[in-house]
Amino acid sequence: MTTAAPARTSRRAVLIPLSGLLMALFVAILSSTIVSNALPRIIGELGGTQAQYTWVVTASLLAMTASTPIWGKLADLFSKKLLVQLAIGVFIVGSMLAGLSTSTPMLIGFRVLQGLGMGGLTALAQVVIAAIIPPRERGRYSGYLGAIMAVATVGGPLIGGVIVDTIGWRWCFYVTVPIAVVALVVLQRTLTVPTEKREVHIDYLGALLIAGGVSALLIWTSLGGKNFAWVSWASLAWLAVGIVALVLAVLVESRAKEPVIPLQLFRNRTVALATVAGLFVGVAMFGSSVFLSQFFQLARGASATEAGLLTLPMIAALFLASTVVGQLISRTGKWKVYLVGGGVSLVAGLLMQGLVMSADAPYWELAVAMALVGLGVGATQQNLVLAVQNQVALRDMGAASSTVAFFRSLGGAAGVAALGALLSSHVSAAITSGLTAVGIPASATSSSSGQIPNVATLPEPIRSVVENAYGDSVALMFLVAAPLALVALIAILFLREVPLRDTIDLEASAPAASETAEPASLVTGTVRDGKRPAVGAVLTLVDRTGHQLARATADDEGRYRLPVEDDVAPHLLIAQYRGTPHVEMLAGTVGAQRRDLRLGEELTGRHALDATTEAMSAVTR
Incomplete structure (x- = not known):
């Protein structure tokens, strides 16, 4: 695939x-x-x-x-x-x-x-x-x-x-x-502009409460100290209406379809x-x-x-x-x-x-x-x-x-x-x-x-x-x-920088975030750079011939998920992070696997040379 x-x-x-x-x-x-x-x-x-x-x-x-x-x-x-x-x-x-x-x-x-x-x-x-x-x-x-x-x-x-x-x-x-x-x-x-066809459910009550709560608070902020004293019944009434409406909005939004x-x-x-x-x-x-x-x-x-x-x-x-x-x-x-x-x-x-x-x-x-x-x-x-x-x-x-x-x-x-x-x-x-x-x-x-x-x-x-x-x-x-x-x-x-993706939709570049039906087999795990999640690392899965099977991007916690067809045996897992590829050889078996990666721990010897050669060939395909 x-x-x-x-x-x-x-x-x-x-x-x-x-x-x-x-x-x-x-x-x-x-x-x-x-x-x-x-x-x-x-x-x-x-x-x-x-x-x-x-x-x-x-x-x-x-x-x-x-x-x-x-x-x-x-x-x-x-x-x-x-x-x-x-x-x-x-x-x-x-x-x-x-x-x-x-x-x-x-x-x-x-x-x-x-x-x-x-x-x-x-x-x-x-x-x-x-x-x-x-x-x-x-x-x-x-x-x-x-x-x-x-x-x-x-x-x-x-x-x-x-x-x-x-x-x-x-x-x-x-x-x-x-x-x-x-x-x-x-x-x-x-x-x-593409329009996704799906069943429509409009949260009228939530919209009304959000608009009403925000409006009440803005009216309170605008008129306070001019049309009425900050400490007055009118001031407290506007403030209370705004807060209650927004609290109710949160409750409604948490249950709305x-x-x-x-x-x-x-x-x-x-x-x-x-x-x-x-x-x-x-x-x-x-x-x-x-x-x-x-x-x-x-x-x-x-x-x-x-x-x-x-x-x-x-x-x-x-x-x-x-x-x-x-x-x-x-x-x-x-x-x-x-x-x-x-x-x-x-x-x-x-x-x-x-x-x-x-x-x-x-x-x-x-x-x-x-x-x-x-x-x-x-x-x-x-x-x-x-x-x-x-x-x-x-x-x-x-x-x-x-x-x-x-x-x-x-x-x-x-x-x-x-x-x-x-x-x-x-x-x-x-x-x-x-x-x-x-x-x-x-x-x-x-x-x-x-x-x-x-x-x-x-x-x-x-x-x-x-x-x-x-x-x-x-x-x-x-x-x-x-x-x-x-x-x-x-x-x-405190924002954590995630490299900008090259696709319109998140699912296309990061299957790990998808909430669609589970694929038949998965290669899952985490990728870390030292003690920190390697946020935005690109994970590529290839078979023995060097063909790319799947690609995903690590999320905020360094987690990834790569879907694999039932009858395909993955061979190499390549993690690219900040320009440096990290290569791991897999068991070559069919079915779900988990592999946690720690960048910097490379393969050694002839296997490393073979793996890296295959990896770079796959990446450039």
Whole structure:
């Protein structure tokens, strides 16, 4: 039984449909940040309040976060192409209606609809790529995906600022529609994704509990300290609802036939650690883009367009890290070193931002700090998903990919809400104390009551106080974010690197992980490098003529399983690990066998020469 090598995917066949995916993902992510610089004018024209200001951003992030795992699970059950088209359609409708809004509550409602489409595109883009490209090749394309997400996230405020200053805030919503329509047409004509036909069981109760629990906690985080005190009955009620819903969700998911988030995924060390890291990378990714723009406008007196331009060091670093790291991973098959480097850069960048940010700090210091954050996010966000996809079977690819994206979005939404609450309370206190120190009553400006000021219209003494208050408050926010990024780095350090496989599905490269019916005969065992499991070692079984019988990859515990036909007698077992082959001669008998390998214990004499010659001949066949 010879395992055929997987055919490599044509680059042209991937790039054409990928361009449609990238366009759709770009406008989806862009829509979550493009309103940052437009919000003051939007809220002013629609007559909104300070609380509604926050909800224009939070509503779409909340809907995106809550719907992401549901879209991912649907991708494991239904046509991935159809779901991508549906997500784009929902996004287009939401965008058009948001641009036509005549009141702030109406705008918030349509932003929820936009968020549902954004959640689908964020999850499904990862799933579609995983369904058509093996992990070893996927690094290159994931780099493109990460670059698009990064530029859309951080470049949104710049694009929004230019639109607001030129053609009006409603075009912040309309501008995404033509691109989304083109993406829909491209995907309809070029995308072909295999769909596994199996019995469909949708876990409606689990989906409802997950969405409800996450929404309740995000509402609690967003409104706490503003609409109600942190220690109050309203606060405790929102918190209790969120926790109870998520506890019930875990119970339901553990019993569901087709759970939205398969809990067994978290038994895999890579999935669990990558999820934790993604959660805290999300805080840095969204927090930096939203609050940097506010810093440059309110602490440095920049216009909306200028604020976007001043964040270019972060945009450039994100784009560079995403594309270059993706290429390097595809060439080498190694990914952990880039994740660790990205984690270190992210922590250093956030810490530097917290230490140097002020109303009068030299711009070059701010640029260096922003570039470090950009490099960190660009090197980590997509490659955490890649590490997870390399460890799960194709049938669970949607759930696994969307789970990491879900926790990244959850970190972003919670980070924006919590850091925004910290910023608001610290700014109010700082402005009040600053005005008092110079002998000006706090009532001289509405800024002390939490309203966002128009810095350009303030008289000089008050303007200096407000700018310093925002500069110091945003710096504090990044200092708080730095330890969270450190948690992500620690999780990355504990990831165990498994070489990227060359096949679409896990079973094709690692029969040991398959849960299909047992083959007639097996050669099983473990392979260790000293005292440690030789994770990712490639085991090849050959017969006396040198023909390959089976091949598998050792799992996280160093275990392998090689299926053999009943009437075939295996002769050699070859373990390749880090470029060095280890050869063992088997008994040559038919039937199940167990062989535990310890690398470095080689055969000796003429048998070693014969075995090695046969092994190398088999490997090169």
